[in-house]
Amino acid sequence: MSALLRPYGDATGDGRVQLSFTLPIASSERARQAALELARKMGFAEPQVVHMKEMGPDFSFFIVYGATAHSVDPAGLTVAEPDFPLLPSPEINRIIRDSLKRQLVVVGACTGTDAHTLGLDAILSMKGFAGDKGLEYWQEMRIVNMGAQVSPGEIVAAVDEHAADAVLVSQVVTQRDAHIFHLQEVHAALTEAGLRDRLILVGGGPRFSPDQAPALGFDRIFGRGTKPSEVASYLAWKVGRRAGLSEADLTRAATLA
Amino acid sequence: MRTSAPFFRPLGRLRIDEGVLAECRELATEIAAPVDHLAATHTTTSIERACLRLVGVDGIEGRGVEAVPIPNRVVDEIGASVGLERGALIPFFDAVASCGGDIDAAADAIAGRALTPRWPQGADRDDAARRAKEAAAAAVNCIEAAATARRDVVERVGEAERPWLYLIVATGDIHEDIPQAQAAARNGADVIAVIRSTGQSLLDYVPFGATSEGFAGTYATQENFRLMRAALDEVGEELGRYVRLTNYASGLCMPEIAAMAGMERLDMMLNDCMYGIMFRDINMQRTFIDQHFSRMVHALAGIVINTGEDNYLTTADAVDSAHTVLASQFLNERFAFTAGLSEEQMGLGHAFEIDPDVPDQILLELAHAQLIRECFPNAPLKYMPPTKHMTGNIFQGFLYDGMFNLIAALTGQDIVLLGMMTEGIHTPFLSDRDLALENARYIFGGAAGLGGELRYEAGGAVERRAAQVLEECRQMLRKVADIGMFAAIEAGMFADTVRTPAGGKGLAGVVQRAPGYVNPVADELSRRLGIGA
Numbered sequence: 001m002s003a004l005l006r007p008y009g010d011a012t013g014d015g016r017v018q019l020s021f022t023l024p025i026a027s028s029e030r031a032r033q034a035a036l037e038l039a040r041k042m043g044f045a046e047p048q049v050v051h052m053k054e055m056g057p058d059f060s061f062f063i064v065y066g067a068t069a070h071s072v073d074p075a076g077l078t079v080a081e082p083d084f085p086l087l088p089s090p091e092i093n094r095i096i097r098d099s100l101k102r103q104l105v106v107v108g109a110c111t112g113t114d115a116h117t118l119g120l121d122a123i124l125s126m127k128g129f130a131g132d133k134g135l136e137y138w139q140e141m142r143i144v145n146m147g148a149q150v151s152p153g154e155i156v157a158a159v160d161e162h163a164a165d166a167v168l169v170s171q172v173v174t175q176r177d178a179h180i181f182h183l184q185e186v187h188a189a190l191t192e193a194g195l196r197d198r199l200i201l202v203g204g205g206p207r208f209s210p211d212q213a214p215a216l217g218f219d220r221i222f223g224r225g226t227k228p229s230e231v232a233s234y235l236a237w238k239v240g241r242r243a244g245l246s247e248a249d250l251t252r253a254a255t256l257a
Numbered sequence: 258m259r260t261s262a263p264f265f266r267p268l269g270r271l272r273i274d275e276g277v278l279a280e281c282r283e284l285a286t287e288i289a290a291p292v293d294h295l296a297a298t299h300t301t302t303s304i305e306r307a308c309l310r311l312v313g314v315d316g317i318e319g320r321g322v323e324a325v326p327i328p329n330r331v332v333d334e335i336g337a338s339v340g341l342e343r344g345a346l347i348p349f350f351d352a353v354a355s356c357g358g359d360i361d362a363a364a365d366a367i368a369g370r371a372l373t374p375r376w377p378q379g380a381d382r383d384d385a386a387r388r389a390k391e392a393a394a395a396a397v398n399c400i401e402a403a404a405t406a407r408r409d410v411v412e413r414v415g416e417a418e419r420p421w422l423y424l425i426v427a428t429g430d431i432h433e434d435i436p437q438a439q440a441a442a443r444n445g446a447d448v449i450a451v452i453r454s455t456g457q458s459l460l461d462y463v464p465f466g467a468t469s470e471g472f473a474g475t476y477a478t479q480e481n482f483r484l485m486r487a488a489l490d491e492v493g494e495e496l497g498r499y500v501r502l503t504n505y506a507s508g509l510c511m512p513e514i515a516a517m518a519g520m521e522r523l524d525m526m527l528n529d530c531m532y533g534i535m536f537r538d539i540n541m542q543r544t545f546i547d548q549h550f551s552r553m554v555h556a557l558a559g560i561v562i563n564t565g566e567d568n569y570l571t572t573a574d575a576v577d578s579a580h581t582v583l584a585s586q587f588l589n590e591r592f593a594f595t596a597g598l599s600e601e602q603m604g605l606g607h608a609f610e611i612d613p614d615v616p617d618q619i620l621l622e623l624a625h626a627q628l629i630r631e632c633f634p635n636a637p638l639k640y641m642p643p644t645k646h647m648t649g650n651i652f653q654g655f656l657y658d659g660m661f662n663l664i665a666a667l668t669g670q671d672i673v674l675l676g677m678m679t680e681g682i683h684t685p686f687l688s689d690r691d692l693a694l695e696n697a698r699y700i701f702g703g704a705a706g707l708g709g710e711l712r713y714e715a716g717g718a719v720e721r722r723a724a725q726v727l728e729e730c731r732q733m734l735r736k737v738a739d740i741g742m743f744a745a746i747e748a749g750m751f752a753d754t755v756r757t758p759a760g761g762k763g764l765a766g767v768v769q770r771a772p773g774y775v776n777p778v779a780d781e782l783s784r785r786l787g788i789g790a
Contacts, residue, residue, distance in 0.1 A: 021688075022686065022687055022688045053691070055440070055444065055687060055688065055691045056440050056444060059687060061688045061691060118455060118456040118459075118472070121456065121459060121538075122456075125536065125537060126537075126538075126754055127536040129455070130473075130681075131644065131681040133571070133572055136538075136754060145538060147762070
C-alpha cells in the first residue's frame with residue numbers, strides 16, 4: 001500500500017483537480033487552446049476547459065479540470081512546529097481572564113525618530129489589518145497606544161503608570177540598523193528600571209525576523225505581514241503559561257498555525 | 258441590468274410602532290445638540306486648511322517624503338504668529354493684499370517665512386475681510402457648480418438604474434486603478450470606490466499629485482480624484498450611463514478631503530459621525546467638529562454620504578448588536594440634517610454579517626434590512642456584504658454573497674457593495690469582480706419584481722424581530738441621551754470601545770473660537786444651505 005497522495009476526484013488515484021484563471025486575451029478558440037496548453041504545462045493530463053467567459057474586450061476567464069501527474073509523500077515533509085498556538089477570539093479573552101482575573105494591559109509605541117505608526121496602529125487599533133481586528137477588539141485587553149517618537153524613558157513611565165503587562169515596540173524605518181538599536185534601547189531602559197522581568201516584551205516591523213528575539217532580549221519578534229490575532233494569541237498564551245495554566249488548557253481550542 | 262420591474266423601495270410591509278420611531282428621532286436630536294454646539298464654537302487645523310484649499314491654496318514645499326503641503330505650512334505659520342482662534346482666512350487675505358492680490362504668492366511667502374502673518378487692523382482688516390468674502394463666494398460657487406455639472410452630465414449621458422452596484426479598486430497605483438475601474442464599469446459597476454492607502458486616515462496632511470505607491474490602496478489626492486473622475490466620465494459616455502466615484506472623507510483630514518471631493522465632482526463620500534473615533538482612535542472633539550464642516554461641503558456639492566454602521570457588526574455580534582446600527586443611523590441622520598444634507602444624500606450604512614450558523618439567520622437579515630428600509634424611506638441605503646464569516650471557502654462565500662444580494666433586492670437597498678468570494682484572502686482578482694457582477698445580475702434580474710409582492714405575517718417572526726431591534730435601539734438612545742454623547746462614548750457604549758474626550762489623535766488641532774472668529778467659507782456654505790454655521 002503506497003503512502004503517496006494524489007488528489008481524489010471521484011476515484012482513488014484519479015488525480016483530478018479543478019482550477020480557474022484569467023488570461024489577458026479576447027475569448028476565442030485560440031484563447032481556449034491557450035488555456036488548455038497552459039494546463040498541460042502545469043502538469044495536468046487531458047485538461048478540459050469547462051467554462052470560458054469573456055470579461056470585456058481584453059480578458060477571458062477559464063474554469064479547467066485536469067488530472068495531475070504528481071503525487072506527494074506526506075511522511076517525507078518537514079513541518080515547522082509553531083512556537084505558540086493560534087487561538088480563537090473567545091479563547092484569548094478566556095485565557096486572559098483565567099490567568100490575570102483582570103484586563104491585560106498593553107503599552108505600544110514607535111520609538112526613536114520613526115514617525116511611522118502604520119504598523120503599530122494596524123496591530124493595536126480596532127480597525128486592525130487585513131480583515132483582522134486589532135488588539136483593542138479583545139475586551140480583556142486594555143491598550144495604551146503612545147504613538148510615534150516615544151522615548152524609552154516615556155515607555156518606562158507608562159509601564160509604571162498603567163501597570164502594564166506587555167510592551168509592544170514597532171519599528172518601520174531601518175536606516176543604519178536603527179530598528180535594532182531602538183529595540184536594544186527599550187530593553188536596556190526597562191531592565192534598568194527593574195521592570196523587564198515582569199513584562200512580555202514584543203518587537204515588530206517589516207525588517208525583523210522572529211529569530212532575532214533572543215539576541216535583542218525580547219520575548220518575541222514579529223515580522224512583515226503579522227496579523228493582530230497572531231500577536232493577541234501570543235500574548236494570551238504567554239500570560240497563560242506564566243500563570244501556570246496547563247498546555248492542554250491553553251491549546252484546547254487552538255488551530256494549527 | 259434587465260429586470261421586469263423598476264427599482265422601488267418597499268414600504269409599509271412591517272407594522273412599525275410610529276411612537277417608538279418618533280421617540281428615537283427626538284432622542285437623536287437631543288443627543289446631537291451639544292455636539293453641534295461644539296462644532297459651532299470650535300475650528301480645527303484641517304477645517305482652516307480646507308478653507309484655504311477652497312480659495313485656491315495648493316502645492317507642496319520640499320520633495321519626496323519630506324514634502325509638506327502648502328496649506329499645512331500656511332496654517333502652521335498663522336497658528337504660530339497670530340493663532341487660529343479667529344480663523345486663518347483674515348490673516349491670509351491680509352497677506353494676499355500685501356502680495357498684490359496674488360493668492361499663490363501670498364501662500365508661498367508665508368510658507369517660505371518671507372512674510373509673517375498678522376491680524377490686520379482698521380482699513381487693512383476691512384480690506385482682508387472683503388477679499389476673503391469674495392474668494393469664499395467664488396469657492397462656494399465652485400462647489401455648487403459640481404452639483405450642477407453632475408446633474409447636467411447625468412441628464413446628457415443617462416442615469417444608472419438602481420440598485421447601484423458598487424465595486425472597489427485598490428491597486429495602490431492610480432494609473433493601474435483607472436483601467437481596472439473602467440473594466441468594472443463596462444462589466445456593470447455603477448459606483449467605483451478607490452480604497453485609500455492603509456493609514457492615510459492618520460496622516461495630518463493630504464499627499465499631493467498623482468500617486469503610484471500605496472499600501473493596499475491608493476492615496477486620496479486631488480490629482481488622483483481628477484484623473485479618476487475624468488476616466489469614469491469617459492467610460493460613462495461610452496456606456497450611456499453615469500458612473501459614480503467614491504472616496505473617503507474620514508480621518509484627520511476629513512474636511513480637506515471633502516473640499517477636494519467637492520471641487521473634483523466626486524459623487525459619494527464615506528463620511529461617518531463616529532467611525533474615526535471608534536475605529537481609528539481619532540479624538541472625538543476633532544471628529545465631531547470636522548464631520549460638521551465636511552457635511553456642509555458634501556451637502557452643497559450634491560454628494561451622497563455613506564455612513565459606516567457596517568463596521569459595528571464586524572467587531573460586535575450582528576444579532577446582539579443589531580440595534581447599535583440603527584441607533585448610529587438615527588445619529589448620523591440627525592448630524593446630516595443639521596449640516597444641510599437632504600434625505601436623498603444620506604447613504605446610511607448597514608451590513609449582512611450574521612453568523613451563518615445562527616438558526617434563521619436569513620430571516621433575521623431580512624427583518625433587519627426591511628426595518629431600516631421602513632425607518633428611512635427616503636434615504637439611499639448602502640448595504641454591505643458579508644466579510645466576517647467569509648472563511649476562505651470561496652464556494653460557500655459565493656453563496657453568502659448571493660443571499661446578500663437577494664435580501665438587498667427584496668428590501669429595496671439603493672447602493673449595494675458587491676461581495677467578493679475571495680474576501681479576506683487577497684485584493685480582488687479581475688475575475689472575482691466579474692463573478693460578483695454575474696451573481697448580482699442574476700439575483701437582481703430575477704428578484705427585483707419579487708420585493709413588491711412580499712408581505713410579512715402580521716405578528717410573525719420578521720415583524721417581531723424588527724420590533725425588538727427598534728425597541729432596543731430606543732433604549733440605547735435613551736441611555737445615551739441621559740448621560741450625553743461624550744460620556745456614552747467614554748462608557749464604551751458604541752462598538753464596545755472606550756474613548757475619552759481628550760484622548761486619541763488630533764486633539765492638538767482643535768481650537769476654540771474666540772469672539773471675532775471669521776470664516777467666510779463656512780458662513781457662505783451655511784447661508785446657501787439655510788442652516789446655522
